[in-house]
Amino acid sequence: xxxxxxxxxxxxxxxxxxxxxxxxxxQPGELLALLGPNGAGKTTAxxxxxxxxxxxxxxATIFDRAPGSHAAKLRRxxxxxxxxxxxxxxxxxxxxxxxxxxxxxxxxAETLEAAGLTGIENRLFGDLSxxxxxxxLFALALCGNPDLLFLDEPTVGxxxxxxxxxxxxxxxxxxxGGSVLLTTHYLEEAEALANRIAVINQGRIVALGSPAEIxxxxxxxxxxxxxxELTKQEVY
Amino acid sequence: xxxxxxxxxxxxxxxxxxxxxxxxxxxxxxLMFYAFFGLxxxxxxxxxxxxxxxxxxxxYGAFAIxxxxxxxxxxxxxxxxxxxxxxxxxxxxxxxxxxxxxxAAVAMAFGAIVVAxxxxxxxxxxxxxxxxxxxxxxxxxxxxxxxxxxxxxxxIGNFAGPNSAPATVxxxxxxxxxxxGLWIPFDFLPPAVQHIAPALPTWHFGQIALxxxxxxxxxxxxEHAGALFGFGLIFAGIAWIGNSRDRDRVCG
Numbered sequence: 001x002x003x004x005x006x007x008x009x010x011x012x013x014x015x016x017x018x019x020x021x022x023x024x025x026x027q028p029g030e031l032l033a034l035l036g037p038n039g040a041g042k043t044t045a046x047x048x049x050x051x052x053x054x055x056x057x058x059x060a061t062i063f064d065r066a067p068g069s070h071a072a073k074l075r076r077x078x079x080x081x082x083x084x085x086x087x088x089x090x091x092x093x094x095x096x097x098x099x100x101x102x103x104x105x106x107x108x109a110e111t112l113e114a115a116g117l118t119g120i121e122n123r124l125f126g127d128l129s130x131x132x133x134x135x136x137l138f139a140l141a142l143c144g145n146p147d148l149l150f151l152d153e154p155t156v157g158x159x160x161x162x163x164x165x166x167x168x169x170x171x172x173x174x175x176x177g178g179s180v181l182l183t184t185h186y187l188e189e190a191e192a193l194a195n196r197i198a199v200i201n202q203g204r205i206v207a208l209g210s211p212a213e214i215x216x217x218x219x220x221x222x223x224x225x226x227x228x229e230l231t232k233q234e235v236y
Numbered sequence: 237x238x239x240x241x242x243x244x245x246x247x248x249x250x251x252x253x254x255x256x257x258x259x260x261x262x263x264x265x266x267l268m269f270y271a272f273f274g275l276x277x278x279x280x281x282x283x284x285x286x287x288x289x290x291x292x293x294x295x296y297g298a299f300a301i302x303x304x305x306x307x308x309x310x311x312x313x314x315x316x317x318x319x320x321x322x323x324x325x326x327x328x329x330x331x332x333x334x335x336x337x338x339x340a341a342v343a344m345a346f347g348a349i350v351v352a353x354x355x356x357x358x359x360x361x362x363x364x365x366x367x368x369x370x371x372x373x374x375x376x377x378x379x380x381x382x383x384x385x386x387x388x389x390x391x392i393g394n395f396a397g398p399n400s401a402p403a404t405v406x407x408x409x410x411x412x413x414x415x416x417g418l419w420i421p422f423d424f425l426p427p428a429v430q431h432i433a434p435a436l437p438t439w440h441f442g443q444i445a446l447x448x449x450x451x452x453x454x455x456x457x458x459e460h461a462g463a464l465f466g467f468g469l470i471f472a473g474i475a476w477i478g479n480s481r482d483r484d485r486v487c488g
Protein backbone atom coordinates (compact mmCIF):
# COMPACT_ATOMS: atom_id res chain seq x y z
CA UNK A 1 0.00 0.00 0.00
CA UNK A 2 1.41 3.43 -0.93
CA UNK A 3 1.93 5.86 1.95
CA UNK A 4 0.54 8.74 -0.10
CA UNK A 5 -1.37 8.91 -3.35
CA UNK A 6 -2.77 11.41 -5.85
CA UNK A 7 -5.32 10.02 -8.33
CA UNK A 8 -6.35 12.07 -11.38
CA UNK A 9 -5.99 15.28 -9.40
CA UNK A 10 -6.78 18.57 -11.09
CA UNK A 11 -6.62 22.06 -9.68
CA UNK A 12 -7.29 25.41 -11.29
CA UNK A 13 -6.53 28.86 -9.92
CA UNK A 14 -8.60 31.19 -12.08
CA UNK A 15 -7.19 30.90 -15.60
CA UNK A 16 -4.18 28.84 -14.50
CA UNK A 17 -4.23 25.04 -14.54
CA UNK A 18 -1.95 24.21 -11.63
CA UNK A 19 -2.49 20.44 -11.91
CA UNK A 20 -4.01 18.61 -14.90
CA UNK A 21 -4.81 15.05 -13.94
CA UNK A 22 -1.83 14.12 -11.80
CA UNK A 23 -1.28 10.53 -10.66
CA UNK A 24 1.45 9.97 -8.13
CA UNK A 25 2.20 7.41 -5.43
CA UNK A 26 4.82 7.40 -2.72
CA GLN A 27 5.91 3.91 -1.68
CA PRO A 28 6.98 3.00 1.87
CA GLY A 29 10.64 3.77 2.51
CA GLU A 30 11.30 5.67 -0.71
CA LEU A 31 12.33 9.22 -1.35
CA LEU A 32 10.35 10.51 -4.28
CA ALA A 33 11.53 13.79 -5.76
CA LEU A 34 8.98 15.95 -7.51
CA LEU A 35 11.16 17.91 -9.88
CA GLY A 36 10.04 20.81 -11.97
CA PRO A 37 10.57 24.47 -12.84
CA ASN A 38 8.95 27.22 -10.80
CA GLY A 39 5.18 27.30 -11.25
CA ALA A 40 5.02 23.67 -12.46
CA GLY A 41 2.55 22.66 -9.73
CA LYS A 42 4.91 21.16 -7.14
CA THR A 43 3.69 23.20 -4.22
CA THR A 44 0.05 22.72 -5.22
CA ALA A 45 0.55 18.95 -5.19
CA UNK A 46 2.10 19.14 -1.73
CA UNK A 47 -0.64 21.42 -0.40
CA UNK A 48 -3.30 18.99 -1.63
CA UNK A 49 -1.51 16.10 0.05
CA UNK A 50 -1.41 18.13 3.27
CA UNK A 51 -5.11 18.99 3.15
CA UNK A 52 -4.33 22.73 2.87
CA UNK A 53 -5.89 22.98 -0.59
CA UNK A 54 -8.85 21.05 -1.98
CA UNK A 55 -8.49 19.51 -5.45
CA UNK A 56 -11.14 20.43 -8.06
CA UNK A 57 -11.42 16.78 -9.03
CA UNK A 58 -9.61 13.56 -8.29
CA UNK A 59 -8.60 12.09 -5.01
CA ALA A 60 -5.75 12.39 -2.50
CA THR A 61 -4.95 10.05 0.38
CA ILE A 62 -2.25 9.64 3.02
CA PHE A 63 -2.06 6.22 4.67
CA ASP A 64 -5.45 5.59 3.07
CA ARG A 65 -6.99 8.53 4.90
CA ALA A 66 -8.08 12.05 3.98
CA PRO A 67 -5.01 14.36 3.87
CA GLY A 68 -6.53 16.83 6.32
CA SER A 69 -7.64 14.21 8.85
CA HIS A 70 -6.11 14.14 12.30
CA ALA A 71 -5.07 10.50 11.82
CA ALA A 72 -3.12 11.45 8.67
CA LYS A 73 -1.51 14.46 10.37
CA LEU A 74 -0.21 12.33 13.22
CA ARG A 75 1.86 10.17 10.85
CA ARG A 76 3.44 12.87 8.74
CA UNK A 77 5.55 15.97 9.11
CA UNK A 78 5.93 18.87 6.72
CA UNK A 79 8.60 21.44 5.93
CA UNK A 80 6.87 24.15 3.92
CA UNK A 81 8.11 27.35 2.34
CA UNK A 82 7.43 29.99 4.98
CA UNK A 83 8.18 33.66 4.46
CA UNK A 84 8.20 34.43 8.17
CA UNK A 85 8.44 32.18 11.22
CA UNK A 86 7.86 33.78 14.64
CA UNK A 87 11.30 35.15 15.45
CA UNK A 88 10.99 35.86 19.14
CA UNK A 89 10.72 32.21 20.19
CA UNK A 90 13.70 30.06 21.03
CA UNK A 91 14.57 27.00 18.97
CA UNK A 92 13.71 24.80 21.96
CA UNK A 93 10.33 26.52 22.48
CA UNK A 94 9.36 26.01 18.84
CA UNK A 95 10.23 22.31 19.00
CA UNK A 96 8.60 21.68 22.38
CA UNK A 97 5.33 23.16 21.16
CA UNK A 98 5.22 21.11 17.95
CA UNK A 99 6.27 17.97 19.82
CA UNK A 100 3.26 18.44 22.11
CA UNK A 101 0.93 18.05 19.11
CA UNK A 102 1.96 14.38 18.76
CA UNK A 103 1.23 11.49 21.15
CA UNK A 104 4.68 9.93 20.84
CA UNK A 105 7.17 12.62 19.84
CA UNK A 106 10.92 12.15 19.72
CA UNK A 107 12.69 13.28 22.89
CA UNK A 108 13.87 16.89 22.53
CA ALA A 109 17.56 15.93 22.56
CA GLU A 110 16.98 13.43 19.76
CA THR A 111 15.14 15.96 17.58
CA LEU A 112 17.89 18.53 18.15
CA GLU A 113 20.50 15.95 17.23
CA ALA A 114 18.63 14.72 14.13
CA ALA A 115 18.23 18.26 12.82
CA GLY A 116 21.74 19.40 13.76
CA LEU A 117 20.57 21.98 16.29
CA THR A 118 22.34 20.73 19.41
CA GLY A 119 24.00 23.67 21.17
CA ILE A 120 21.80 26.39 19.66
CA GLU A 121 18.51 25.31 21.23
CA ASN A 122 18.34 28.44 23.40
CA ARG A 123 18.86 30.91 20.57
CA LEU A 124 15.96 32.99 19.29
CA PHE A 125 14.78 31.94 15.84
CA GLY A 126 15.35 35.46 14.51
CA ASP A 127 19.04 35.30 15.45
CA LEU A 128 19.76 32.17 13.39
CA SER A 129 21.46 31.89 9.99
CA UNK A 130 19.47 30.80 6.93
CA UNK A 131 20.73 27.23 7.17
CA UNK A 132 19.93 27.02 10.86
CA UNK A 133 16.42 28.37 10.26
CA UNK A 134 15.78 25.67 7.65
CA UNK A 135 17.03 23.04 10.09
CA UNK A 136 14.55 24.30 12.71
CA LEU A 137 11.73 23.85 10.17
CA PHE A 138 13.14 20.39 9.47
CA ALA A 139 13.08 19.68 13.21
CA LEU A 140 9.42 20.75 13.41
CA ALA A 141 8.61 18.32 10.58
CA LEU A 142 10.56 15.56 12.29
CA CYS A 143 9.75 15.99 15.98
CA GLY A 144 6.53 13.95 15.93
CA ASN A 145 8.46 10.88 14.77
CA PRO A 146 6.47 10.68 11.50
CA ASP A 147 6.51 7.88 8.91
CA LEU A 148 6.28 10.35 6.04
CA LEU A 149 7.95 13.70 5.48
CA PHE A 150 6.96 16.42 3.02
CA LEU A 151 9.86 18.69 2.16
CA ASP A 152 8.83 21.57 -0.07
CA GLU A 153 12.01 23.03 -1.58
CA PRO A 154 13.88 22.56 1.68
CA THR A 155 17.25 23.86 0.52
CA VAL A 156 16.18 26.84 -1.56
CA GLY A 157 18.37 29.84 -0.82
CA UNK A 158 20.92 27.85 1.19
CA UNK A 159 24.66 27.85 0.48
CA UNK A 160 26.32 24.64 -0.67
CA UNK A 161 27.53 23.68 2.78
CA UNK A 162 24.15 24.16 4.46
CA UNK A 163 22.45 22.30 1.59
CA UNK A 164 24.77 19.30 1.91
CA UNK A 165 24.25 19.30 5.69
CA UNK A 166 20.49 19.10 5.25
CA UNK A 167 20.88 16.31 2.66
CA UNK A 168 22.71 14.28 5.28
CA UNK A 169 19.80 14.77 7.71
CA UNK A 170 17.27 13.76 5.05
CA UNK A 171 19.25 10.62 4.14
CA UNK A 172 19.39 9.66 7.82
CA UNK A 173 15.59 9.85 8.02
CA UNK A 174 15.19 7.59 4.96
CA UNK A 175 17.83 5.20 6.32
CA UNK A 176 15.64 4.68 9.38
CA GLY A 177 12.76 3.59 7.15
CA GLY A 178 10.97 6.90 6.61
CA SER A 179 9.31 7.93 3.34
CA VAL A 180 9.81 11.37 1.81
CA LEU A 181 8.19 13.51 -0.84
CA LEU A 182 10.74 16.15 -1.77
CA THR A 183 9.98 18.96 -4.17
CA THR A 184 12.90 20.74 -5.74
CA HIS A 185 14.01 22.57 -8.81
CA TYR A 186 17.62 21.53 -8.19
CA LEU A 187 18.38 18.59 -10.46
CA GLU A 188 21.47 17.81 -8.49
CA GLU A 189 19.40 17.52 -5.34
CA ALA A 190 16.91 15.12 -6.91
CA GLU A 191 19.71 12.97 -8.30
CA ALA A 192 21.60 12.93 -5.00
CA LEU A 193 18.67 11.98 -2.80
CA ALA A 194 15.86 10.33 -4.75
CA ASN A 195 15.01 6.69 -5.41
CA ARG A 196 12.51 7.89 -7.98
CA ILE A 197 12.01 11.20 -9.72
CA ALA A 198 8.72 12.52 -11.05
CA VAL A 199 9.29 15.37 -13.47
CA ILE A 200 6.38 17.80 -13.45
CA ASN A 201 5.80 20.52 -16.00
CA GLN A 202 2.78 22.78 -16.49
CA GLY A 203 0.67 20.68 -14.17
CA ARG A 204 1.46 17.27 -15.69
CA ILE A 205 3.84 14.49 -14.75
CA VAL A 206 5.98 14.21 -17.90
CA ALA A 207 8.40 11.52 -16.72
CA LEU A 208 8.67 9.11 -13.83
CA GLY A 209 11.42 6.69 -12.85
CA SER A 210 14.81 6.29 -11.26
CA PRO A 211 17.36 9.02 -12.01
CA ALA A 212 18.98 6.62 -14.53
CA GLU A 213 15.67 5.85 -16.22
CA ILE A 214 14.82 9.52 -16.55
CA UNK A 215 18.12 10.15 -18.28
CA UNK A 216 17.69 7.13 -20.55
CA UNK A 217 14.08 8.00 -21.38
CA UNK A 218 15.03 11.43 -22.61
CA UNK A 219 18.05 10.01 -24.45
CA UNK A 220 20.37 12.27 -22.52
CA UNK A 221 23.39 11.31 -20.52
CA UNK A 222 23.00 13.87 -17.82
CA UNK A 223 19.94 14.77 -15.85
CA UNK A 224 20.10 18.44 -16.66
CA UNK A 225 19.78 17.82 -20.38
CA UNK A 226 17.03 15.28 -19.73
CA UNK A 227 15.19 17.80 -17.63
CA UNK A 228 15.44 20.52 -20.26
CA GLU A 229 14.32 18.07 -22.91
CA LEU A 230 11.32 16.97 -20.84
CA THR A 231 10.15 20.41 -19.79
CA LYS A 232 10.58 22.27 -23.07
CA GLN A 233 7.76 20.54 -24.86
CA GLU A 234 4.49 22.36 -25.13
CA VAL A 235 1.59 20.45 -23.64
CA TYR A 236 -1.10 22.41 -25.41
CA UNK B 237 -4.21 17.36 25.81
CA UNK B 238 -4.42 20.34 28.16
CA UNK B 239 -0.65 20.58 27.87
CA UNK B 240 -0.99 21.57 24.21
CA UNK B 241 -3.19 24.53 25.09
CA UNK B 242 -0.87 25.53 27.90
CA UNK B 243 2.24 25.37 25.69
CA UNK B 244 0.46 27.16 22.84
CA UNK B 245 -0.47 30.00 25.22
CA UNK B 246 3.00 30.07 26.76
CA UNK B 247 4.62 30.33 23.33
CA UNK B 248 2.23 33.07 22.30
CA UNK B 249 2.96 34.95 25.52
CA UNK B 250 6.74 34.88 25.15
CA UNK B 251 6.52 35.58 21.44
CA UNK B 252 4.65 38.83 22.11
CA UNK B 253 6.48 39.79 25.30
CA UNK B 254 9.80 39.73 23.42
CA UNK B 255 8.44 41.90 20.60
CA UNK B 256 9.28 45.52 21.29
CA UNK B 257 6.57 46.84 18.98
CA UNK B 258 3.86 44.92 20.77
CA UNK B 259 5.09 45.83 24.23
CA UNK B 260 5.28 49.55 23.44
CA UNK B 261 1.92 49.71 21.64
CA UNK B 262 0.00 47.85 24.31
CA UNK B 263 1.82 48.91 27.48
CA UNK B 264 3.35 52.28 26.85
CA UNK B 265 0.58 54.14 25.02
CA UNK B 266 -2.26 53.56 27.50
CA LEU B 267 -0.01 54.22 30.49
CA MET B 268 1.45 57.35 28.92
CA PHE B 269 -1.92 58.77 27.89
CA TYR B 270 -3.34 58.04 31.31
CA ALA B 271 -0.36 59.76 32.96
CA PHE B 272 -0.91 62.85 30.76
CA PHE B 273 -4.65 63.18 30.91
CA GLY B 274 -5.65 61.26 34.01
CA LEU B 275 -2.83 62.28 36.32
CA UNK B 276 -1.31 65.37 34.77
CA UNK B 277 -4.52 67.29 34.36
CA UNK B 278 -7.04 65.57 36.43
CA UNK B 279 -6.49 64.94 40.13
CA UNK B 280 -8.57 68.02 41.02
CA UNK B 281 -10.86 68.34 38.04
CA UNK B 282 -14.28 66.86 38.56
CA UNK B 283 -16.33 64.86 36.10
CA UNK B 284 -19.74 64.47 37.64
CA UNK B 285 -18.95 63.40 41.18
CA UNK B 286 -15.48 61.91 40.58
CA UNK B 287 -11.98 63.07 39.72
CA UNK B 288 -10.69 62.72 36.21
CA UNK B 289 -8.03 60.36 37.55
CA UNK B 290 -10.76 57.91 38.58
CA UNK B 291 -13.08 58.44 35.60
CA UNK B 292 -10.31 57.98 33.05
CA UNK B 293 -9.12 54.82 34.76
CA UNK B 294 -12.20 53.12 33.32
CA UNK B 295 -11.85 54.53 29.80
CA TYR B 296 -8.08 54.08 29.50
CA GLY B 297 -8.51 50.59 30.89
CA ALA B 298 -10.92 49.89 28.03
CA PHE B 299 -8.50 51.51 25.58
CA ALA B 300 -5.66 49.28 26.84
CA ILE B 301 -7.76 46.14 26.36
CA UNK B 302 -8.75 47.14 22.82
CA UNK B 303 -5.11 47.84 21.94
CA UNK B 304 -3.87 44.54 23.39
CA UNK B 305 -6.45 42.47 21.49
CA UNK B 306 -6.33 44.28 18.15
CA UNK B 307 -2.53 44.26 17.99
CA UNK B 308 -2.28 40.62 19.01
CA UNK B 309 -5.09 39.31 16.82
CA UNK B 310 -5.28 41.84 14.00
CA UNK B 311 -1.59 42.09 13.21
CA UNK B 312 -0.56 38.68 14.57
CA UNK B 313 -3.09 36.72 12.50
CA UNK B 314 -2.54 38.80 9.35
CA UNK B 315 1.21 38.20 9.47
CA UNK B 316 1.08 34.51 10.40
CA UNK B 317 -1.65 33.78 7.86
CA UNK B 318 -0.21 35.88 5.05
CA UNK B 319 3.40 34.75 5.37
CA UNK B 320 2.81 31.01 5.62
CA UNK B 321 3.26 30.24 9.31
CA UNK B 322 -0.41 29.41 9.84
CA UNK B 323 -0.16 26.82 7.05
CA UNK B 324 2.65 25.07 8.89
CA UNK B 325 0.44 24.97 11.98
CA UNK B 326 -2.57 23.76 9.98
CA UNK B 327 -0.54 20.99 8.37
CA UNK B 328 0.50 19.82 11.84
CA UNK B 329 -1.83 17.95 14.23
CA UNK B 330 -2.33 21.10 16.33
CA UNK B 331 -5.92 21.18 17.66
CA UNK B 332 -7.37 23.94 15.41
CA UNK B 333 -8.96 25.76 18.34
CA UNK B 334 -5.68 25.93 20.26
CA UNK B 335 -4.33 28.68 18.02
CA UNK B 336 -7.27 30.99 18.68
CA UNK B 337 -7.82 30.12 22.32
CA UNK B 338 -4.14 30.75 23.07
CA UNK B 339 -4.21 34.09 21.24
CA ALA B 340 -7.36 35.20 23.09
CA ALA B 341 -6.07 34.09 26.49
CA VAL B 342 -2.74 35.85 25.98
CA ALA B 343 -4.33 39.06 24.66
CA MET B 344 -6.52 39.07 27.78
CA ALA B 345 -3.50 38.39 30.00
CA PHE B 346 -1.61 41.32 28.47
CA GLY B 347 -4.72 43.47 28.84
CA ALA B 348 -4.98 42.44 32.51
CA ILE B 349 -1.33 43.36 33.10
CA VAL B 350 -1.80 46.84 31.61
CA VAL B 351 -5.02 47.34 33.57
CA ALA B 352 -3.20 46.37 36.79
CA UNK B 353 -0.47 48.90 35.98
CA UNK B 354 -3.06 51.60 35.28
CA UNK B 355 -4.74 50.81 38.60
CA UNK B 356 -1.40 51.10 40.39
CA UNK B 357 -0.72 54.47 38.75
CA UNK B 358 -4.20 55.71 39.61
CA UNK B 359 -4.00 54.61 43.24
CA UNK B 360 -0.43 55.75 43.81
CA UNK B 361 -0.39 59.08 41.96
CA UNK B 362 -4.01 59.90 41.17
CA UNK B 363 -5.44 59.51 44.67
CA UNK B 364 -8.04 57.02 43.42
CA UNK B 365 -9.71 55.25 46.34
CA UNK B 366 -12.36 52.53 45.93
CA UNK B 367 -13.56 49.49 47.87
CA UNK B 368 -11.77 46.31 46.84
CA UNK B 369 -14.93 44.91 45.27
CA UNK B 370 -15.12 47.90 42.95
CA UNK B 371 -11.51 47.54 41.82
CA UNK B 372 -12.24 43.89 41.09
CA UNK B 373 -15.50 44.47 39.26
CA UNK B 374 -13.90 47.15 37.07
CA UNK B 375 -10.90 44.91 36.37
CA UNK B 376 -13.16 41.93 35.64
CA UNK B 377 -15.44 43.90 33.32
CA UNK B 378 -12.43 45.23 31.40
CA UNK B 379 -10.84 41.81 30.89
CA UNK B 380 -14.14 40.14 29.95
CA UNK B 381 -14.77 42.96 27.46
CA UNK B 382 -11.73 41.77 25.50
CA UNK B 383 -13.74 38.94 23.90
CA UNK B 384 -15.67 40.87 21.20
CA UNK B 385 -12.47 42.75 20.35
CA UNK B 386 -10.64 39.47 19.87
CA UNK B 387 -13.31 38.72 17.25
CA UNK B 388 -12.79 42.15 15.66
CA UNK B 389 -9.03 41.55 15.59
CA UNK B 390 -9.55 38.15 13.98
CA UNK B 391 -11.80 39.72 11.33
CA ILE B 392 -9.09 42.28 10.54
CA GLY B 393 -6.40 39.60 10.59
CA ASN B 394 -8.31 37.43 8.13
CA PHE B 395 -8.76 40.23 5.62
CA ALA B 396 -5.69 42.47 5.96
CA GLY B 397 -2.44 41.69 4.19
CA PRO B 398 0.65 41.06 6.31
CA ASN B 399 2.22 44.39 5.40
CA SER B 400 -0.86 46.56 5.60
CA ALA B 401 -2.21 45.09 8.85
CA PRO B 402 -0.48 47.51 11.27
CA ALA B 403 -1.82 50.51 9.36
CA THR B 404 -5.28 48.92 9.12
CA VAL B 405 -5.38 48.28 12.84
CA UNK B 406 -4.35 51.85 13.64
CA UNK B 407 -6.88 53.32 11.23
CA UNK B 408 -9.63 51.27 12.84
CA UNK B 409 -8.81 51.48 16.50
CA UNK B 410 -7.79 55.10 16.92
CA UNK B 411 -11.15 56.53 15.79
CA UNK B 412 -12.90 53.71 17.66
CA UNK B 413 -11.17 54.81 20.85
CA UNK B 414 -11.48 58.57 20.38
CA UNK B 415 -15.10 58.70 19.21
CA UNK B 416 -16.21 56.43 22.05
CA GLY B 417 -14.78 58.77 24.65
CA LEU B 418 -11.98 56.47 25.73
CA TRP B 419 -9.34 59.21 25.45
CA ILE B 420 -11.39 62.28 26.37
CA PRO B 421 -14.60 61.95 28.45
CA PHE B 422 -17.63 61.38 26.25
CA ASP B 423 -19.41 64.57 27.44
CA PHE B 424 -16.49 66.70 26.21
CA LEU B 425 -16.73 65.34 22.65
CA PRO B 426 -18.32 67.38 19.83
CA PRO B 427 -22.08 66.67 19.49
CA ALA B 428 -21.61 65.13 16.03
CA VAL B 429 -19.25 62.55 17.48
CA GLN B 430 -21.59 61.90 20.39
CA HIS B 431 -24.32 61.00 17.89
CA ILE B 432 -22.33 58.28 16.19
CA ALA B 433 -20.77 56.86 19.37
CA PRO B 434 -23.60 54.36 20.06
CA ALA B 435 -22.73 52.69 16.75
CA LEU B 436 -19.28 51.83 18.07
CA PRO B 437 -18.47 48.74 20.16
CA THR B 438 -15.87 50.72 22.08
CA TRP B 439 -18.54 53.12 23.33
CA HIS B 440 -20.57 50.29 24.86
CA PHE B 441 -17.42 48.87 26.38
CA GLY B 442 -16.47 52.24 27.92
CA GLN B 443 -19.98 52.70 29.28
CA ILE B 444 -19.84 49.31 31.04
CA ALA B 445 -16.48 50.18 32.59
CA LEU B 446 -17.79 53.56 33.78
CA UNK B 447 -20.87 51.93 35.27
CA UNK B 448 -18.55 49.78 37.41
CA UNK B 449 -17.28 53.03 38.97
CA UNK B 450 -20.77 54.33 39.52
CA UNK B 451 -20.17 57.12 37.00
CA UNK B 452 -23.22 58.46 35.17
CA UNK B 453 -23.76 56.43 31.98
CA UNK B 454 -26.14 56.34 29.05
CA UNK B 455 -28.29 53.20 29.24
CA UNK B 456 -27.92 50.13 31.44
CA UNK B 457 -25.03 47.69 31.73
CA UNK B 458 -27.25 44.93 30.38
CA GLU B 459 -28.06 46.91 27.23
CA HIS B 460 -24.40 47.62 26.62
CA ALA B 461 -23.41 44.01 27.26
CA GLY B 462 -26.10 42.91 24.77
CA ALA B 463 -24.76 45.36 22.19
CA LEU B 464 -21.21 44.07 22.67
CA PHE B 465 -22.45 40.50 22.32
CA GLY B 466 -24.09 41.45 19.03
CA PHE B 467 -20.94 43.18 17.78
CA GLY B 468 -18.94 40.10 18.80
CA LEU B 469 -21.22 37.87 16.68
CA ILE B 470 -20.98 40.17 13.67
CA PHE B 471 -17.17 40.32 13.91
CA ALA B 472 -16.94 36.56 14.32
CA GLY B 473 -19.11 36.18 11.20
CA ILE B 474 -16.87 38.53 9.22
CA ALA B 475 -13.81 36.64 10.47
CA TRP B 476 -15.37 33.36 9.36
CA ILE B 477 -16.06 34.74 5.86
CA GLY B 478 -12.46 35.95 5.64
CA ASN B 479 -11.21 32.55 6.69
CA SER B 480 -13.22 30.61 4.11
CA ARG B 481 -12.25 33.07 1.39
CA ASP B 482 -8.61 32.57 2.32
CA ARG B 483 -8.59 28.78 2.14
CA ASP B 484 -7.98 28.46 -1.56
CA ARG B 485 -5.71 31.28 -2.46
CA VAL B 486 -3.27 31.10 -5.34
CA CYS B 487 -0.01 29.31 -4.95
CA GLY B 488 2.48 27.86 -7.41
